Amino acid sequence: xxxxxFYCLCLIITGxxxxxxxxxxxxxxxxxxIDGDLSEWKAPFLGTFKIHNSGEKASxxxxxxxxxxxxxxxxxxxxxDAEIIGKLQPKDSKIYxxxxxxxxxxxxxxxxxNYLEIGVNAFSTYYDMLIKCISPDCGGWNTSIDFDVSxxxxxxxxxxxxxxxxxxxxxAGLVKIKDSGFKIPKNGTKWKxxxxxxxxxxxxxxxxxxxxxxxxxxxxxxxxxxxxxxVEY
Numbered sequence: 713x714x715x716x717x718f719y720c721l722c723l724i725i726t727g728x729x730x731x732x733x734x735x736x737x738x739x740x741x742x743x744x745x746i747d748g749d750l751s752e753w754k755a756p757f758l759g760t761f762k763i764h765n766s767g768e769k770a771s772x773x774x775x776x777x778x779x780x781x782x783x784x785x786x787x788x789x790x791x792x793d794a795e796i797i798g799k800l801q802p803k804d805s806k807i808y809x810x811x812x813x814x815x816x817x818x819x820x821x822x823x824x825x826n827y828l829e830i831g832v833n834a835f836s837t838y839y840d841m842l843i844k845c846i847s848p849d850c851g852g853w854n855t856s857i858d859f860d861v862s863x864x865x866x867x868x869x870x871x872x873x874x875x876x877x878x879x880x881x882x883x884a885g886l887v888k889i890k891d892s893g894f895k896i897p898k899n900g901t902k903w904k905x906x907x908x909x910x911x912x913x914x915x916x917x918x919x920x921x922x923x924x925x926x927x928x929x930x931x932x933x934x935x936x937x938x939x940x941x942x943v944e945y
Contacts, residue, residue: 733921733939734938734941735941736941736943737778737779737785737940737941737942738755738779738780738943738944739943739944740754740755740779741781743781744786744880746865746878746879747869748836748868748877748878749876749878750777753777753779753788755777755788757790758775758921759775759776759921760773760774761773761775761776761908761919761920762920763917763918763919764918764920764924764927764931765924766923767923770917772791772793772874772911772913772917774790776790776814776921778940782896783882783883784880785880785897786880787816787879787881787907788876788878789876789877789907789909791814791834791874791875791876791877791909793873793913794874794913795913796812796870797810797913798812798813798834798912799811799835801833801835803837803838803839804839804841804858805837807831807833807838807839808839811833811912812833812834812909812910812912813831813909814877814907814909815831816829816830816879816881816905816906816908817829817906817932818881818894818903818904819893819904820892821892821904822904822934822937824845824846824934824935825844825845825891826843826844826893827842827843827934828840828843828881828886829841829842829843829855830861830864830866830879832868832877834868834870834877835868836868838864839857840860840864841855841856841857842856842859843932844856847929861882861885861886862884862885863880863882863885865879865880866879883896897942901942902941903940903942904934904937904939905937905938905940906938907921908931918930918931922936922937922938924936
């Protein structure tokens with residue numbers, strides 16, 4: 713087995729054995745087409761997601777894969793959903809209040825300030841939001857839904873079992889965020905972040921790849937985010 717692959721597999725095993733996950737983001741030499749079709753994905757899918765504040769099994773499964781190249785971070789979700797709730801809406805609609813969707817939060821330095829939230833529903837509607845502050849220590853809840861990541865692309869596709877979603881996040885659109893810790897990543901760069909799903913089924917479930925110890929700020933708990941590490945195969 714290739715030494716780098718073995719190392720990355722060890723990171724996955726170690727991450728899932730301990731509470732704080734260490735998640736490798738695998739480098740690709742290709743541009744990934746953002747169309748909701750996951751057939752070209754080579755990175756492994758992680759999951760399934762758990763209830764965000766208990767770690768208990770969710771009613772419906774969610775899996776995610778991450779990849780990167782010199783220009784972009786790519787994220788792919790495979791979602792099982794027996795009844796998709798939502799519709800096509802204008803950009804930056806508050807779909808997190810109404811629609812089944814997947815989300816990614818990224819806070820490179822983990823300080824809970826000036827971090828990114830992106831959400832996408834099953835019909836490719838998305839929002840990108842800058843979370844300036846959530847804690848009373850930095851002034852309380854302060855967000856900007858008007859913030860835009862330049863070049864961001866999203867696409868979802870319904871399937872027989874639910875839906876799939878792809879996201880392309882250009883690094884050039886992140887490094888402009890002041891006091892955020894975003895820099896163009898290289899092999900070994902580490903960011904803090906987490907991945908989520910909101911499932912508006914018969915019961916509403918808030919799911920996360922990295923469950924939390926508490927529920928004080930819902931999904932917004934940067935101090936308990938997983939560690940994303942940019943690695944090469």
